[in-house]
Amino acid sequence: MIGRVVERHPQIKIVATTLREVYSSNRHCWGAVAWIDGQTHVTQTGDLDVLDRVGGGDGFASGLFDGLLTGEPPEEAVKLGWAHGALLTTFPGDTTMATLEQVRAFAKGGSARIQR
Secondary structure (H helix, E strand, O other), X not given: OHHHHHHHOOOOOEEEEEEEXXXXXXXXXXXXXXXXXXXXXEOOOEEEXXXXXXXXXXXXXXXXXXXXXXXXXXXXXXXXXXXXXXXXXXXXXXXXXXXXXXXXXXXXXXXXXXXX
């Protein structure tokens, strides 16, 4: 899909999407991929206990945008997007309750458990 988009629209600099395998309504495998300036970045995948799937993609996008706008390397920005989208699915509703510190910790391979 990314290759077709870039071929048809060569002016595009970034194409990104989540990768979700749905085992059941409350259990998903979550990943993400982004093509940024000619390089593909694929995140790790992780099984999630999903409370509400609505907003996960928006959470991915906002985490990715935040990472890119604050100067993170592309591979780190994609991980931040992946982590924020994943965490968002574990909250009720489609509004984040994650702190930036929680997103960064999860992106580095930490747990989605509450950190206090």
